Amino acid sequence: MLGASMTKGERQRLVADLQMTAKWLEDETAHLSQAQLEYHPAPDQWSVIDVLGHLNLAEPIYWQQLRDALKEEPSGKKGQVTDNDVLWYGIDRTIRQKTSPNKVPKSLPADLQARLAAFRKLHAEILEYAQATSDDLRAHGLEKEGTDAYQWVLMISTHAQRHILQIREIKASRGFPAS
Numbered sequence: 001m002l003g004a005s006m007t008k009g010e011r012q013r014l015v016a017d018l019q020m021t022a023k024w025l026e027d028e029t030a031h032l033s034q035a036q037l038e039y040h041p042a043p044d045q046w047s048v049i050d051v052l053g054h055l056n057l058a059e060p061i062y063w064q065q066l067r068d069a070l071k072e073e074p075s076g077k078k079g080q081v082t083d084n085d086v087l088w089y090g091i092d093r094t095i096r097q098k099t100s101p102n103k104v105p106k107s108l109p110a111d112l113q114a115r116l117a118a119f120r121k122l123h124a125e126i127l128e129y130a131q132a133t134s135d136d137l138r139a140h141g142l143e144k145e146g147t148d149a150y151q152w153v154l155m156i157s158t159h160a161q162r163h164i165l166q167i168r169e170i171k172a173s174r175g176f177p178a179s
Helices: 008-029 034-038 048-071 083-091 112-132 149-172
Strands: none
Touching: 008 048, 008 112, 008 149, 034 048, 048 112, 048 149, 083 149, 112 149
């Protein structure tokens, strides 16, 4: 049974967004050489493998925040943002944000397959949840984040999209290795 908070259309949009994001990340990172994965456009900028490391650190935190919010009594408060605001966050790279220290990738071995596997595993769990949940996502809020729980699941996907665009920027930067 569908939850009162998520219409059939909302569920379809959320599932499609999650599926698109997973495929897009795979496409953007497929066939990159080790030199390309580890290339830094500038000393203070992340490499492709750093971006993947960030996703591996940040997204489990976001997923846990959602699960914690769902344990709380429903507040019924609307998010401070709209669904479109959340979608726009994913594609608007004009405003750069500095991440919190616990989400900064460390110098770990640059194993693309391990990082993609970790992303896939969590993403599949989130996708399965989005496909099957009857939780009232609109009634639960993440007050600190200014969203309702539906928007937060959408934000997890758009957060990855934001960083996929960052990967595209890295790949388009001057000096990016040819292979």
